[in-house]
Structure formats: C-alpha cells, structure tokens
Amino acid sequence: MISGNDVRQRFLQFFQRADHCVVPSSSLVPDNDPTLYFTNAGMVQFKDVFVGLQTRDFNCATTSQKCLRVTGKHNDLEAVGRTTRHHTFFEMLGNFSFGDYFKEGAIKHAWRFLTEEVGIDGDRIMVSIFGGDDEVPADDQAFAVWHEVIGLPERRIQRLGKADNFWAMGDSGPCGPCTELHVPHGDTIPDPQDLEAWLEVWNLVFMQFNRQDGQLSPLERTGVDTGMGLERLAMVLQGKPSTFDTDLIFPLIDAVAERSGIPYGKNADNDTSMRVLADHARATAFCIADGVFPDKGGREYVLRRIMRRAIRHGTLLGLEDNFFAGICGRVVDMLGSAYPDLPLRRETIEKVVDAEESAFRRTLSRGTQRLSQAIEKAKGAGDAALSAEFVGDLCATYGFPIDLTRLIAEDAQLSVDEDAAREWIEKTHGSAETKVGDKAIDPLYKALAEELPETQFTGYGSEAGEAQIIGLLLVGEDGAVRRVDQATAPARVDLYLDATPFYARGGGQIGDQGTIDSKHGASATLEVQDTTKPTGAHFVHSCLLKQGTIKVGQSVVATVDRGRRQAIRSNHSATHLLHHALRRVLGPHVAQKGSEVSAERLRFDFSHFEAMSKEQLAIVEDQINEQIRANVPSRTEEMAIDEARSAGAMSLFGEKYGDVVRVVRIGEQSIELCGGTHVGRSGDIGLCRIVAEEPLALGVRRIVGLTGAAALAYDRERAALLEAAARALKVGPEQLLERVERLQAQLRQSDKELAEARRALASGANERDPLAAVVEVSGVKLLATRVAVGDPKTLRDAGDSLRDRLGSGIVVLGGEHEGKATLLVMVSKDLTKQFHAGKLVGKLAEIVDGRGGGRPDMAQAGGPSAAKLDAALAAAAELLSA
DSSP, rough: OOOOHHHHHHHHHHHHHHOEEEEOOOOOSOOOOTOSSOSSSGGGGHHHHHHHSSSOSEEEEEEEEEEOOGGGGGOOOGTTBSSOOOOOOOEEEEEEEEEOOOOOHHHHHHIIIIIISSOOGGGGOOEEEEESSSOOOOOOOHHIOOOOOOOOGGGGEEOHHHHEEEEEESSEEEEEEEEEEEEEEESSSOOOOOOGGGGEEEEEEEEEEEEEETTTEEEEEEEEEEEEHHHHHHHHHHOSGGGGGGGTHHHHHHHHHHHHHTTTTTHHHHHHHHHHHHHHHHHHHHHHHTTTOOOOOOHHHHHHHHHHHHHHHHHHHOOOOOOOHHHHHHHHHHHHHTTTTTHHTTTHHHHHHHHHHHHHHHHHHHHHHHHHHHHHHHHHTTSSSSHHHHHHHHHHHHHOOOHHHHHHHHHTTOOOOHHHHHHHHHHHOOOOOOOOOOOOOOOHHHHHHHHHHEEEEEEOSSSSEEEEEEEEEEEETSSOOEESSEEEEEEEEEEESESSSOOSBBBBBBOOOEEEESSSSOOOEEEEEEEETSSSSSEEEEEEEESSEEEEEEHHHHHHHHHHHHHHHHHHHHHHHHHHHHHHHTTOOOOOOEEEEOSEEEEEEEEEEEEOHHHHHHHHHHHHHHHHHHOBEEEEEEEEEHHHTTTTBBBTTTTTEEEEEEEEETTTTTTOOOOOOSBGGGGGOOOOOEEEEEEEEETTEEEEEEEEHHHHHHHHHHHHHHHHHHHHTTTTTHHHHHHHHHHHHHHHHHHHHHHHHHHHHHHHTTOGGGGGGGGEEETEOOOOEEEEEHHHHHHHHHHHHHHHHOOOOEEEEEEETTTTEEEEEEOOOGTTOOOOOHHHHEEEEEEHHOOOESSSSSSEEESSOGGGGGHHHHHHHHHHHO
C-alpha cells in the first residue's frame, strides 16, 4: 500500500520532471494577504503573481501546501468529527502555470499523474466542466481536450453550472471556469449522472477572465491553479472508507484510543471525539509551529477554539488529566520529515498546548459550577431553557463552550438556543473573528492616492531635500479633513510632497519629525509632527503650520530632525541584533511578533513560552553589546524575495512584501527584510541595555530596551540610586546588600514578636481567662466577647485558639479596626447542622450597619458603626435561643 508521504513525494517529483519548480509550502499565516486569517489553498502564496503584482523566476510551480479552513465560507470546524470527510487542517497538492501551459497542458498533466503515476484506472474517472450561462459561454475547450485528446467518452463529461465549475478569487479580480476529476466512492462504477456517488479528487482552475466593476474581460496572461487534497487522494489509493482511516491520520486516532482505553469503531459518539482530536491535533501543531499561539482575538482566538474543542472532546472520552500535548507530539513524529519546522519547535508546541489545556480545565471547572447553579435556578423557576444572555456570558467571559453548555443543559431537560447566544456575544462583545485588515481610512486619502504620483523616498541617503507640495488637506479640530489649495497659519494640515526624506511609520518604526520651510517668496514654516502612509505608497506629513501661507505647487525644503532620527536608527538596528541574539540563546522557535522603534526606546515582542532567566537576559545583552563594540558594518541591498529568504533573511508574520525587498545585514549574521532606517556601523549604537522582560500573551514575551544616550542615562540613574540608598543606611555601596539583608532579618523577627503579642492580647492570655465568660444557651456553650485587637487576621487566629479550647460550642468575637466594627463567628464541626456561622454573622452585622457571611464553620463581617459593637455581641445569645 502506498503511504501518504509517498503520495506527496511522487506528486512533487512528477511535476518536477515536467519542468515545474518545487516551491516549499508557505506559512499558515499568509505573508502577502492581510485580509486572510490562514492560508486556505495552494494558490495563496501565488496570489500576487496571478494578479500581476509580482513575478517569479519560473513560469510553472508545484507545491504541497499546508492549509487551514476554519473561517469565512471555508469554515469546516463544527462539521469536523461529525462527518468523515471534513477537516480543519489538510495538505493541498497543486501545480500552477503563470502564462505557460493552459487547459490542454493542465488536463494532460492531471490525467497522466492519476492514471500512470499512481495507477488509477482511467475507466473509473468522471470529469465535470463548466456548462455555460448567460454571462460566460460553456467551456468547450476543456470538453474538446477531455473528449478528443484524452479520449474520455462524452457520457463521462458532465456539464455543470457556476456553483460547481466556475472559480473566482473574489468579487473582483481573476476568475475562470474549472474542470474537476471524480472517482467512485466504492468499488462499482456508478452512473455519471449520479453525482452523489462520485468523489471529487482534483480541481483544475483556468484563470482566463478578469472581473472589474461587475464586467468580465479576457486576461492578457492566462494561468492555471490546481488543487487536490493529499488526504483524499491517499484515501482513494489506499482503499480506505474515509480520510481518517489513512496512514496520514489514523495513527493519531490509535494514540487517542490507547490513551483513553476506548476502542475506535464501537461507539458513534466516541468515534466523533476521536476524529475531532486527530484533526485538531494536526491543526494545533502546525499553527504553533508557524508562530500562532492561542489568545483572545484574531487568528489566535481561532486556534484557541480549535484547541478547546479538542480538549472538551477528550473529557468526553474520560481523559481527565492533560493529554493533548502528547497527541500533538505524535503529529510531529508523523510529519516532521516533510515539515522540518515541526521537530525544531516540538518543545514550544508541547509547552503551549499543555499550558492552554491546564488553563481550559480550570475554566471548565469554574464554568461547570456556574452552569450547575443556573440549571438549578432555571428548574426551580419552571423554565424550559437557559437564557441566551447567560449562555453567551458563560462563553464570552468564562470561555465555556456554547455547545458544551447545550449538552449539559439537555441532560437536565433544558434547551439552549446556540444562535441566540452567539448573537448576544456579537452584540455585547463584538466578534473575536473580525476580518483582518486595515482600519478605516478617510476616502479623501484614497482619492488622492489614485490621483497623485507615488512619493519618492529619499531618506535612506539624506535627511534634507527640496520638494514640491502636490497635495494639501486641512485638518479640523474634530479631525475631519477637507482638500484645499492653500492654507494660512495657524493651521493643522496633512501635506503631500513629490519627494521626501521623512520616513513614514511602518514596520514597527515610528514616523519622522522635523520641519518644512518655503523655499521662495513669503516665509512659511511647518512643524512636522508625524509621517504616515495611510494608503501604502503616498507619504502624508502631519504638520502644524506655524507661520505664513503654503500652496499646492509651492517649492519647499524638508528637513528631518537629525538627533531624533539617529536615536531611532540606533534603536532599530539594536532591535535586529536583539532578534538575532534571542534566536541564538533561546532557539530557532523565536520569531518576531511585533515591535515599536521610537527615539526613546525599543520594544520587541517575540514567541517564547516562559520568562527568560536573569542569566539568559545577561547573555543576550552581552551578545548585542559585543556586536556594538565590534563596530561591524550595516549594509542594505534590494533583491528578489525568494533570493532573500534563501539567504536566511527573517521577515515579520503578517507583513506584506513586494516582489523585490530590501534586506538589511548587520555584520554577517543578522539578516532581515526591513524598510526602516539603520546605523552605518553597529558602533554608532553606542550601548544597549535591556530594562524589562515581561509576558504579553500566552507564548509571547516582550523586551524593552534602551540604546545610546538613553542607555547611558539609565546606567547613571541606577548608580545614583545605589549611592543614595547606601548613604541612607550609612554604608558604602559594596556593603549595601549585606546591610539590607540584616535589616530584613531584624524586621521579620520584629513582625513575629508583634504578631505573637497581638494574638496574646486578643485571646486574653495576659489577662483573666476569656473562657470565664462562656455561657450556655439552649444547651450550647457560647463565648461572645470583645477583644482588644480587631484586625481580621488576628481575630481569626484568636478565634481558632479559643474554639479549640472551648471544644463543642460557638465563639463570637468583636473588635474595632480602623474605626470600624469587625465580627467573627466560629461554630464547632458538631454544631454546623444546627447553626450556620455565615447566617449568624450576617444577622449580627446588621446591628453594626454592615454585612458579611461565610462558611458554616467560620464567617466574618464588618460595619461602620463601631459604637454598636457591644449590642451586636449581646445579640448573639438571643440568636441561639430564637
């Protein structure tokens, strides 16, 4: 039997022999499409090639692409496990043509691979083509290839509509007809008209049209995009009834069965849970390996949902202890040879999974308790359902899954409206799966971007330069903008120049500040407070017009604040050195998750699971400063993005890069894709200090650092603080630690002696025995007395001592603390069925105008009316006799 790994290898080798470039799978996090959560098809990494924004040094490619379909129209999450064909994670085999072969070439490749390379009988293949409609004619070209070139009988070529055989990238852009290859579900060959009896295995999309403003026009350069699920093809070739039974997935089901002690195939509900675990373990392992860690929003929240759904199904199988990390580790074992990132990040995968499972199990425990209370309340009130508000809040606030709430509620004969609960969450909390993308941009900026030429950035080699004003917006006090031809001081304006030395905010680096002055005529001066690129290629200078009048078409001189730019450069270059040092010290799993580079500091967010030790931080800082002292050169060059990645250049997850990228090298080891400004040599940084390392989210840490003059000032402040502390304690700095430790020891001893004195005072150890005040009420011994020390902790200590001495009985203590009354009630264990400490103290608290409660054996309360404390103590006997 051919293995799934062999199928993948044979597919790639087949197309490599057919002059296709074998391109590695891209990340599950698309680096060229900020509107997409996860890579969901093989063509995603080639999207810019198909739309003409990017070129590659090959015209034909083949991949085995890791894909995740859990959001939008491709959301299979809730169906996974319940059926035997849906998956969240899968591998898509594909071949692509960018202006090379078209329909005949694609069909011939597909036919030869299936019939010759992997041996599927051609008589067992049925195909479908686009049958045409009022807008697009039938795909007679594809029909002719299948019928006349391949020799497929006409009855095995089905003509279908747009829903089945026409593909579009979106509402606009490239689109075209497709042809699909199908094989029978079972051993017998069904009637070609019986589409339900056939299984689609391969889809060949022919990009031949472009849709703009609702109109179709032919593409100048056609293309081919094909996709075939590896798991589905393996199922066909291995003769298995479902993809879950293939060797790509079934070993995971086996691992779950072994861990739970429950056999697969004996119970439908158990089988569903096992399939969920197998699928979700694959999705989890690959997401974490690609730098996505579970969290509260965006794609991180999607992963959290996947993981928690898996863990919940584990509990349904009786797996009460953490188990999911072990199943994800099995994924690494199975697919690590095909995807080397998996074994490299095994430790991170297992740690992140284990921590998330522990957190979710705590959530389940708290949520189950709240749900039990709500069910009891609903049944007591005669309700037939749990409210959507409660179910939604339990999910949104406590992370308790809605479908789990429904299952538990149904066991108690209560219903749950899942849709209503989700609507409540959407209305009150917003969606955690809002589409990735840019925030709203004023239409004026978009209109100017279409009209004006792109800004020429001159700031890599210069910090000042002449320019011409080509666009001007007047900014109102409310932030609203309107287009004008001129503006007079004082005013806030957004300025467009044909060329600028000002760096616009991007890639984690803040925008430049400085001045813009008129070159000729009446003097005009603008203070540039920020520089941004709201539409991508046009720089906007946000300015305060302090003097004179400016006009569109006017010549100006733009000058960057050089001191500020130098500080930003130093921090940005230090960030690159920090990234490299972190990977050397912590491991290759470290990936940049975000950054902010300003004149004052650097902030770097990175993937790492646990807090760094002081020793690790010291090593990282030492390595950065070693590179600074070495004064290595900083070099920049532009190259093709594939060449840059082959050279080891690191990029930022989610950042969109063009066909040609700028690569920054600092020394021989730090290589990153970066459009920011940098020092000429590392020695220009001067000094680097790490001043904070802290958690940001699960699996994400943050480092804050200072460089240059700021780092030196930080060192001096710390030295001054050390000297001031030493002077205050009348020792030299070298004796300060010893002196502080001796003082701490003395303070601990004093605290201990004070606490003992308070306990003695409260329990009356230095006066007459408090037990002399014990009375018997209704056959129960009662000690109700006022104590000299009334803070809650001392009251509890005194109460414990007196209750132990009293034996069976009730202790009521009152005291005054910070001007308020404090009360304590303790009931011996043998009396808690008759007397509840929490209820007793609640009644007494009313007398001092307060409230309180607690356990049956111990409770505390307080109130503002200390003057009524004696009355409250006296009322204790009345409560017992009532």
